[in-house]
Amino acid sequence: MATAAQIQKGYIDYVLTHDEKPKSVYSFAKKLKISEADFYAFYASFESIEKNIWFELTVETIEEIQKQELWAQYSAREKMLSFFYSYVELLKSHRSFIVYSLKSHQKRLSRPEVLASVKPIFENFAEQIINDGLESGELAERKFFSKRYKDALWVQYGFILNFWINDNSNGFEKTDEAIEKGIQVTFDLFQRSPIDNLFEYGKFLAQNGNLKAKMGL
């Protein structure tokens, strides 16, 4: 009886050797010397193997960082930075597969399907952090917009991942820079800023439209 881990390992080995996925579940199962039924007991398709790998890596990262001593002291911004640094560190040991997986599924302009399993966990995680930040006052509560903060972070997620697979600097240092600068900017936008004040001032002026008249000008 095969295990999920064995099938996963066999699959990664196959795609990295052949640079494409197996022709069929039948041929793949034969190669692993398991029955097709064994395969389907764990996975519905090759795609689901890949999705599962992505899922596991992401969950592992989130669990890992929350165990760190400093986690509790971190601000929302630092928590998100910490996630990405740990994430690219973990992905590094699976880099060949990650690059294969993203490149083979990448269609222009659309996020690869394999990341579908990551999105809900990432968004859930991001939402937690954002809510903590909103509660502590670190981030600005804005009607309609604060609900979309997590979307901005998901965009950053895609950007950082893409940056990383194309990064050929020593120790992926450029990715570190991309994370540091990108997340800082994103969180700067989440914070209360002069734009908010400007908006409120505009609102005030609009509500007091007849101010001129009031002041006798």
Add this chain to the structure above:
Amino acid sequence: MKAQESMPTTKVERSAKFVKTGIQIGGNYIKHYSKKIFNPALSRDELNEDNASDIYNSLSELKGSALKIAQMLSMDKNILPRAYVDKFTQSQYNAPPLSGPLIVRTFSKSFGKSPEKIFDKFNIKSTHAASIGQVHEAELNGKKLAVKIQYPGVGDSISSDLKLVKPFAFRLLGMSEKELNIYIKEVEERLLEETDYELEVRRSIEFSIACKQLENVVFPGYYPELSSNRIITMDWLEGQHLKEFLNTNPSQELKNKIGQALWDFYNFQQHELRAVHADPHPGNFLITKDEKLGVIDFGCIKEMPDDFYTPFFSLTSTDLFEDKAATIKAFRELEMILPNDTEAQIEFYYTAYKEMISLFAKPYTKATFDFSEPKFFEDLYGYGEKVAKMPEFKQARGVKHFIYINRTNFGLYNILHELKATVNTDTYKPHVKFG
């Protein structure tokens, strides 16, 4: 009236910081000359001030190597008008810090452990910025340590930053690109060395051993096992920076003592080691409680080859100037006079450089020198400004080694001037003789 409202008011966003500065400087010139039409007496000081703050703003936003270049330009008071200098010297105190997670990441990349697992105590908030990194306070086995962490990607961005700086350098120094290239290359080499923290630790240890015999100069201990290509761990030196020190109204005696330590430190290196700490920036020194000079940064070391050392210091420290032919020979070796120069040019540069070097060598000519003397510095600046206006000096002259050696010695003079110290200048003399 309707038409007015619909007029296009949007400005093109310019993402490249330097493009923006270039335009602003252009604008500053326009501002200057349009004001001048109405007020012919307007001096260029205001213009210089405007330009300096625009350049400074862009540079400080770029951080890293550009910041370093700002510091470097700030050392050359002899080249740049004062307004530039005042702005540039601010540059070391401004730079947004690295995030906590990135610090943790740098540590785990280097040592596989987070900082609080390596040290007994580690302050995740940095105490101050160094130009290409930041400094954190830590503690291990009861000892207070300073941990310097480099910003990621500094090395990579140096070359590209230098390319961006080039057009400004042309404008500021008025040189052609080809002439400037050998200098830019020299700067690039030194800057890249500065990003190599492993090299810095090795050198710091070497230099602190070599300079051990110097009185009143102290160095922190370095910990190679707690350092990597991005991290340097050293002892925490308690002390005051120059400005703070001067604010405490130290006695003249104490100022002389510190000044002497500085003088000895630099001249011992130049003449005994033939390699010198080429970053005499006030931020790299501390004055300790027991009245000693602490040296905390060996990132930038300039080595002097014999074919530079001998002709240059023969000019400053022997009576070579008595002999015109020998002087011209030395100028040729230093490429201050070029092979294709005409008779008239040779005569011109001979006179000009002789004056310049005599001025520079003034502290060496007597056994003691009073650096509080404003006359000497006015002469230096005055000569610098005069030279900057001469068309003959639009052309780059002098071997590349001059950049760092000038920066070192003028930097040293400046600090001594700020200290208002009188020092014995005959402690470590150049090893050159004439004849």
